[in-house]
Amino acid sequence: MTFANVGTLGAVSGKRDELVEHLTQRSETLRQIGCLAYEVGVNDDDPDTVFVVELWDSAEAHRSSLALPEVQASIAAARPLLSGTFGGFRFNVVGSPLRD
Secondary structure, eight states: OOEEEEEEEEEOTTOHHHHHHHHTSOOHHHHHTTEEEEEEEOOTTSTTEEEEEEEESOHHHHHHHTTSHHHHHHHHHHGGGEEEEEEEEEEEOOOOTTOO
């Protein structure tokens, strides 16, 4: 069952674009471990927030990804760009009009 993790990351004031650049660096590792999509977005009405939509093969694939050295290094590198404000939700995808 596909798993969705949708969230907001608060960026340190003036660091949003740097955070976006970091989050959008290509990662074949994510694809290999079950990440189906990792979309990063912004809204100029909220200049210190980055929006992230992740789709995974499963909740377990997502959980397992957090233990990978590459992912841990990416999180550590992003930490100075984060304000500490986070939001979001997770759910199991039950269907889509775009695919079977």
